[in-house]
Amino acid sequence: xxxxxxxxxxxxxxxxxxxxxxxxxxxxxxxxxxxxxxxxxxxxxxxxxxxxxxxxxxxxxxxxxxxxxxxxxxxxxxxxxxxxxxxxxxxxxxxxxxxxxxxxxxxxxxxxxx
Amino acid sequence: xxxxxxxxxxxxxxxxxxxxxxxxxxxxxxxxxxxxxxxxxxxxxxxxxxxxxxxxxxxxxxxxxxxxxxxxxxxxxxxxxxxxxxxxxxxxxxxxxxxxxxxxxxxxxxxxxxxxxxxxxxxxxxxxxxxxxxxxxxxxxxxxxxxxxxxxxxxxxxxxxxxxxxxx
Numbered sequence: 001x002x003x004x005x006x007x008x009x010x011x012x013x014x015x016x017x018x019x020x021x022x023x024x025x026x027x028x029x030x031x032x033x034x035x036x037x038x039x040x041x042x043x044x045x046x047x048x049x050x051x052x053x054x055x056x057x058x059x060x061x062x063x064x065x066x067x068x069x070x071x072x073x074x075x076x077x078x079x080x081x082x083x084x085x086x087x088x089x090x091x092x093x094x095x096x097x098x099x100x101x102x103x104x105x106x107x108x109x110x111x112x113x114x
Numbered sequence: 115x116x117x118x119x120x121x122x123x124x125x126x127x128x129x130x131x132x133x134x135x136x137x138x139x140x141x142x143x144x145x146x147x148x149x150x151x152x153x154x155x156x157x158x159x160x161x162x163x164x165x166x167x168x169x170x171x172x173x174x175x176x177x178x179x180x181x182x183x184x185x186x187x188x189x190x191x192x193x194x195x196x197x198x199x200x201x202x203x204x205x206x207x208x209x210x211x212x213x214x215x216x217x218x219x220x221x222x223x224x225x226x227x228x229x230x231x232x233x234x235x236x237x238x239x240x241x242x243x244x245x246x247x248x249x250x251x252x253x254x255x256x257x258x259x260x261x262x263x264x265x266x267x268x269x270x271x272x273x274x275x276x277x278x279x280x281x282x
Contacts, residue, residue: 005141006124006141009147011148012145012148015149015150018249041172042172
């Protein structure tokens with residue numbers, strides 16, 4: 001998947017559904033359309049509860065709605081998983097093997113070559 | 115928020131019309147991120163330049179795309195030509211690369227022979243983004259009707275897509 005530059009696509013999804021910023025603010029449980037504007041202009045990041053409400057409103061997964069942020073998180077987790085994988089190299093046993101498999105998967109490394 | 119990754123750059127395209135400026139923001143190959151018209155009353159050129167400046171600040175596009183308003187066969191008015199220059203200057207000031215595309219090249223991206231009316235082009239674009247643009251598609255223009263102001267939005271989206279399809 002090509003990496004995205006924009007953190008999210010909240011504005012596009014609101015417009016797709018023909019909703020105004022005030023409509024979305026109301027659905028999010030606020031009467032302040034200005035807050036929605038701040039989200040859409042990348043000035044504020046919605047809290048988790050708000051993000052989940054966006055998922056409900058737009059019927060799009062968080063990974064789709066917040067594509068750029070999701071990819072950032074994915075990349076950072078992969079980098080950390082690689083580090084953790086190196087640290088667990090000396091461990092043996094069934095649980096360690098399972099752990100390495102998990103970390104290799106997160107790091108995007110083929111476990112067979114470990 | 116981290117917005118430094120640019121291997122999937124954002125394209126801002128505009129289409130200039132009598133009514134105002136249609137704009138479209140596309141991320142990646144064909145992800146429509148924003149679209150609409152700028153102000154249509156008062157000092158149109160000044161307001162349009164201001165709005166485009168705001169869009170550039172918001173989306174930080176890598177490329178600014180516009181149809182060539184100075185081509186011999188473009189038939190654009192002096193105001194539109196002057197606006198085209200002004201918007202290019204806005205983009206250059208913001209360090210955004212500008213791409214001026216001939217009308218024919220944009221049309222060819224959707225119709226192999228390059229000949230299509232604005233209505234046909236708008237319908238082709240609405241087919242690509244039915245959820246986003248379907249409800250904005252104006253009725254086919256009759257000889258006695260003015261051009262619908264929404265057509266500029268479709269032209270802007272078409273320019274952005276044509277730029278992307280040309281692999282630029």
